Amino acid sequence: DGGITQSPKYLFRKEGQNVTLSCEQNLNHDAMYWYRQDPGQGLRLIYYSQIVNDFQKGDIAEGYSVSREKKESFPLTVTSAQKNPTAFYLCASSVVGYGYTFGSGTRLTVV
Amino acid sequence: QQPVQSPQAVILREGEDAVINCSSSKALYSVHWYRQKHGEAPVFLMILLKGGEQKGHEKISASFNEKKQQSSLYLTASQLSYSGTYFCGTDVMGGYQKVTFGTGTKLQVIP
Numbered sequence: 364d365g366g367i368t369q370s371p372k373y374l375f376r377k378e379g380q381n382v383t384l385s386c387e388q389n390l391n392h393d394a395m396y397w398y399r400q401d402p403g404q405g406l407r408l409i410y411y412s413q414i415v416n417d418f419q420k421g422d423i424a425e426g427y428s429v430s431r432e433k434k435e436s437f438p439l440t441v442t443s444a445q446k447n448p449t450a451f452y453l454c455a456s457s458v459v460g461y462g463y464t465f466g467s468g469t470r471l472t473v474v
Numbered sequence: 475q476q477p478v479q480s481p482q483a484v485i486l487r488e489g490e491d492a493v494i495n496c497s498s499s500k501a502l503y504s505v506h507w508y509r510q511k512h513g514e515a516p517v518f519l520m521i522l523l524k525g526g527e528q529k530g531h532e533k534i535s536a537s538f539n540e541k542k543q544q545s546s547l548y549l550t551a552s553q554l555s556y557s558g559t560y561f562c563g564t565d566v567m568g569g570y571q572k573v574t575f576g577t578g579t580k581l582q583v584i585p
Binding site (some may be wrong): 368377393394396398405406408411413422448453457459460461462463464465466468473 | 476484506508514516517518520521523545561562568569570571572573574575576577578
């Protein structure tokens with residue numbers, strides 16, 4: 364079945380560490396996105412990519428980095444510069460004129 | 475700018491109807507609607523495109539007033555499975571849309 368796979372489901376980060384969240388899709392969608400969700404809040408856009416080797420900052424890109432070397436993959440790195448990284452991270456993909464398909468999410472906690 | 479949703483929360487008995495509203499201060503190309511159950515990823519329900527085209531489900535419908543930049547989601551004859559948080563998302567550009575999400579409406583359906 365086609366879909367988006369995010370891993371790991373749970374991730375714990377120590378202070379000063381960089382961590383990378385994986386996102387893979389087999390839907391053949393061109394566009395991919397990373398959103399962050401804090402408890403009781405909506406989704407805020409971190410980065411998005413419309414084609415391979417190109418990506419744009421969203422509303423809260425500071426402290427995060429991405430790459431898009433393959434159409435299927437859009438990993439997100441949470442760097443030590445992100446001071447409050449504890450959140451639920453959602454990866455999504457889309458085609459023009461249709462809604463997003465989301466992965467099951469990664470819950471990141473700072474320890 | 476984030477779209478505004480109302481109400482913030484609503485409790486329904488099975489079989490009752492509900493309306494969730496979403497408004498934006500910007501001219502919109504499309505409006506998305508998603509439902510998220512606790513601890514899970516959002517699931518796409520419907521997209522409404524500028525020009526009046528609508529795609530979505532049978533038992534849940536929506537409208538899009540382009541002049542007022544408002545959308546409403548209609549839930550009729552609610553079922554227990556309708557419980558969750560509903561998010562609207564707005565896109566101002568079209569194409570590989572960059573969606574900005576509202577803060578959500580928590581809906582609980584009780585027997």
